[in-house]
Amino acid sequence: MRIFILLLLGTLCFSRENPFAPVESISKFTQPAKQDRQFDRVYLSLPDSARVLKKLDVYYQNLDGSVSHRSVNIDKKIDWHNEFSFSYKNSATIRSTRVKSLSVKSAHNIKRYKYKDFISFQVGNKRMKIITKDSKIRDFIVDNPYKIVIDFRRDTNFLTKTFKVKMPPFVSIVLGNHDKYYRVVVTLDGQYLYDLKKSKGDYIITLK
Secondary structure (H helix, E strand, O other), X not given: OHHHHHHHHHHHHHOOOOOOOOHHHOOOOOOOOOOOOOOOEEEEEOOOOOOEEEEEEEEEEOOOOOEEEEEEEEEXXXXXXXXXXXXXXXXXXXXXXXXXXXXXXXXXXXXXXXXXXXXXXXXXXXXXXXXXXXXXXXXXXXXXXXXXXXXXXXXXXXXXXEEEEEEOOEEEEEEEEEOOEEEEEEEEOOOOOEEEEEEOOEEEEEEX
16 A cells, blocks of 8 residues: 555656646747737938948847847948838838938929129039139038038128028028128038039039
8 A cells, every 4th residue: 555655646746737748849949029010111311411321230030039130231322311211022122212302303403593793593403503703712611500601702781691592402591791701601401521613703512
């Protein structure tokens, strides 16, 4: 009788909760985190200092819960006015979409402004032509917001004049009178490098 009781206790000690489950079914994998709704698309806007899209890094969670990543080299010039999207369409693709009306539609979309009889402006496609017979004294840039400042020599007198350009990257042109010179202030919509050259008597601003 004692031998039977000892055998019964031993069987109970070594039995599993489910005696029919194979040993191999006991897994050490971590359960993956609870997933959100199905991925469709994510949008990305870059700051106004961005000029080249270098690389895209994608981090993803595997079936076992671990995290890996893949990189896609791009190294292409971009216009920061664009809004970018990473979307799912059979395979991951990157597409660039225009942001509403922030971009210049074509190189032929030119706006013209004239003040009195001594200066006029032609604006379009990241370029501005300043038509004047007055000589340039100096030019420089200031920030917050970014502005190109150009001083021209002329002994004149007039009230401050403002042109609302609203043609990205150009926002406005302001003319102000000073002692024996006047100042042209071109306000930009973000950070840019600029090149100012004289060509056939006109001054050409090119943004980069």
